[in-house]
Amino acid sequence: MHVEYQEQPPRSSTAFQTRTTAHTLRRQITNGAAVVLTGVFALVGALFLIYLIGYVFQQGSHFLTLPFLTEAPAALGEAGGGVQPAIVGSLVLIVLASLFGIPLGVFTGIYLAEFGRASLASVVRFMVDTLTGIPTIIFGLFIWVLVVVPSHSFSGLAGGLALSIIMIPTVARTTEEVLRLVPRELREASIALGATESRTIWSVVLPSARNGIVTGIMLALARIAGETAPLLLTAFGSAFGFTSIFRPLAALPLQIFDYTLSPYDTQIHQAYAGSLILIALVILSSLAVRWVTGGFQLRRTGR
Amino acid sequence: MSFAVRHLNAWYGAVQSLHDISLDIQPRRVTAAIGPSGSGKSTFVRCLNRMHEATPGARVSGAVIVDDINIYDVNVHPMAVRRHIGMVFQQPNPLPTRSIHDNVAIGARLNGLARGRALSELVERSLTRAALWDEVKDRLERPAGQLSGGQQQRLCIARALAVQPTVLLMDEPCSALDPIATLQVEQLIEDLKANYTIVIVTHNMQQAARVSDRTLFFLHGRLIEENETARIFSHPSEKATEDYVTGRFG
Numbered sequence A: 001m002h003v004e005y006q007e008q009p010p011r012s013s014t015a016f017q018t019r020t021t022a023h024t025l026r027r028q029i030t031n032g033a034a035v036v037l038t039g040v041f042a043l044v045g046a047l048f049l050i051y052l053i054g055y056v057f058q059q060g061s062h063f064l065t066l067p068f069l070t071e072a073p074a075a076l077g078e079a080g081g082g083v084q085p086a087i088v089g090s091l092v093l094i095v096l097a098s099l100f101g102i103p104l105g106v107f108t109g110i111y112l113a114e115f116g117r118a119s120l121a122s123v124v125r126f127m128v129d130t131l132t133g134i135p136t137i138i139f140g141l142f143i144w145v146l147v148v149v150p151s152h153s154f155s156g157l158a159g160g161l162a163l164s165i166i167m168i169p170t171v172a173r174t175t176e177e178v179l180r181l182v183p184r185e186l187r188e189a190s191i192a193l194g195a196t197e198s199r200t201i202w203s204v205v206l207p208s209a210r211n212g213i214v215t216g217i218m219l220a221l222a223r224i225a226g227e228t229a230p231l232l233l234t235a236f237g238s239a240f241g242f243t244s245i246f247r248p249l250a251a252l253p254l255q256i257f258d259y260t261l262s263p264y265d266t267q268i269h270q271a272y273a274g275s276l277i278l279i280a281l282v283i284l285s286s287l288a289v290r291w292v293t294g295g296f297q298l299r300r301t302g303r
Numbered sequence B: 001m002s003f004a005v006r007h008l009n010a011w012y013g014a015v016q017s018l019h020d021i022s023l024d025i026q027p028r029r030v031t032a033a034i035g036p037s038g039s040g041k042s043t044f045v046r047c048l049n050r051m052h053e054a055t056p057g058a059r060v061s062g063a064v065i066v067d068d069i070n071i072y073d074v075n076v077h078p079m080a081v082r083r084h085i086g087m088v089f090q091q092p093n094p095l096p097t098r099s100i101h102d103n104v105a106i107g108a109r110l111n112g113l114a115r116g117r118a119l120s121e122l123v124e125r126s127l128t129r130a131a132l133w134d135e136v137k138d139r140l141e142r143p144a145g146q147l148s149g150g151q152q153q154r155l156c157i158a159r160a161l162a163v164q165p166t167v168l169l170m171d172e173p174c175s176a177l178d179p180i181a182t183l184q185v186e187q188l189i190e191d192l193k194a195n196y197t198i199v200i201v202t203h204n205m206q207q208a209a210r211v212s213d214r215t216l217f218f219l220h221g222r223l224i225e226e227n228e229t230a231r232i233f234s235h236p237s238e239k240a241t242e243d244y245v246t247g248r249f250g
Helices: A022-063 A066-070 A082-116 A120-131 A136-151 A155-183 A184-192 A196-207 A212-224 A252-261 A267-301 B041-048 B078-082 B099-110 B116-129 B148-163 B179-192 B206-213 B229-234 B239-243
Strands: B003-012 B014-023 B032-035 B057-068 B084-089 B167-171 B197-201 B214-219 B223-227
Touching: A022 A267, A022 B057, A066 A082, A066 B078, A082 A120, A082 A155, A082 A212, A082 A252, A082 A267, A120 A155, A136 A155, A136 B167, A155 A212, A184 A196, A184 B148, A196 A212, A196 B099, A196 B229, A212 A267, A252 A267, B003 B041, B014 B223, B032 B041, B032 B206, B041 B057, B041 B084, B041 B167, B041 B214, B078 B084, B084 B148, B084 B197, B099 B116, B099 B148, B116 B148, B148 B167, B148 B179, B179 B206, B206 B229, B214 B229, B214 B239, B223 B229, B223 B239, B229 B239
Parallel strands: B032 B197, B032 B214, B084 B167, B167 B197
Antiparallel strands: B003 B014, B003 B057, B214 B223
C-alpha cells in the first residue's frame, strides 16, 4: 500500500496537554479493562489454591499431632493411629523411582540434546512427549502386567518402577532444554583444549546445566509424590511398616485414598491431615530447590 | 617448525567460505588476518586447528601441514591437533562457576598432562606467562566469573598455554575488551611471540599494524594479499588491499 507522507506542522506545546478526546478515552478504557480482567482471573486462580489449602488445614490440622506422624494406622474405626508407614513408604517409593527414573531421564535428555541429530532422535523425542500425555494409571497397569503378575505379589519395587516411568519424560525434556541453553562458547572452550566430545559434555556442559537438571528432577519428584492411581495396582498399600521392597508398601496418597473411603469421621479427618503432610512435603521440596539453585545462580552472575 | 597451508577450501553447508588458500605461516612471528566481516578470516584460523569442523554442517578440503604432518590426514585425530594448536576466542569464555585455578588446569587435566604439585606449578607458570598471576594469586579458588573481561581473556590465554601448544590462534581476542585491557593483551602477544607462533584475527587495522609481523588480507573468502605488515600498510600491491587499509571500505 502506498501512503503519502505529509509534512506535519511542528507540534505546539499544547499537543502534550491532557486533552481527553474520544480516541484516547477509548484506549484508556480498553487498557483498564484488560488490566482488571487479567487481575480478576489471576485472583480467582489464587483464591482456589488458598481456599483448598485453607479447607484442608481446617479439616485436618487438629489431627496433625506427633503420634500421627510416628504411629502406624489404628484398626478400622478406632481413634488414634498415624501415617508413619505411609510417610516412610512414600519416601521409599521416591527413592526407588529416582533410582530408575533419574538416570534414564537424564541420559535420554543428554542423547536428545547432544547426539540426537539423526531421525532416531525425533522418534525418541516423539515417544517421550507421548509418554507425558498418557494417563498414569496406564503405567500402573503396565507394571502390574510386567512385574506384579509374574511375581505374584504387589510390591514397593513395582510401585517405584511405575513412578519412574512417569518421571522419565519430565526429566528428559527439561534436561534436553537446559543442555541446549549451555552457551556454544563453553563447548568450544573445551573442544579447543583437545577434549573429546563426550568428555566435554561430562566435564563442561553437564556441570553448567546442573541447576536446571536438578530443577527438572525436583519437578518430577513433586509430581510423583502425589500420584495415587499407578500405585493402586503396584505398591497396593499396607498398614504395616516398611520391611522389604518386595512386599506391598504403604504410601501417603494411598493412605489418603483409603481413609476418604472410610465411613468413620476420625479417618476422614486423618485423610485431611495426611493431605496436609503431602502438600507440605511438595511445597517444602520446591522451596528447597529454589533456595539451593537460586543461591548458585546468584554466585554465578555476582561480580 | 614449519607451518604451511595448501589449497584450503571451507564450506558452511552449501556455502563456500574459503577458496583455495595457500600460504606459509612463519614460526615464532605474529601473523594477522584482516578483512571485512564475512571475508573468511575467522573461518581461516578455525581451519588451522580443525575447529571449523566442530560447527554442524561445516566441511574442509585441502591440507594444513605442520612439521611435515598434514593435520587433515585421516590418521590424525582432531583432538591431538587442538592440543598442539591452541585457540583464544572473541568472547572470553572461561567456565564461570569454576575457580580460576581449575580454569587453567582444565586443559591439562583433560589431557592428563599433570597432576598434584606439577599441576599447581603448571597453573602458576601459565598464569605468569599470561601476565595474570600477580592479579589473581591470592584468589585462585574464586570463581572465574568474578574477573573483569580483560582478566577473563588473559585467563583464557593462560588456559590455552597450559596445554603447552606450539601455535596460538586468536580470533578477535580484543573485540570485547576495553582499550586498557586491549593494550595488556597486545603487550602479552608481543611477549609470547618469542616462544609461540601466533595467528591473530582482527577487525582493527591499527591493532594488526601494532602487533603483527606479517599480515594476510582476506576478501570474499579469498586471500588477496600477504606480506610483511609494514609493506601491506605502506605499499600494498593490490587495489582492494589499499582500499581496505586506507579505510575506503569495510
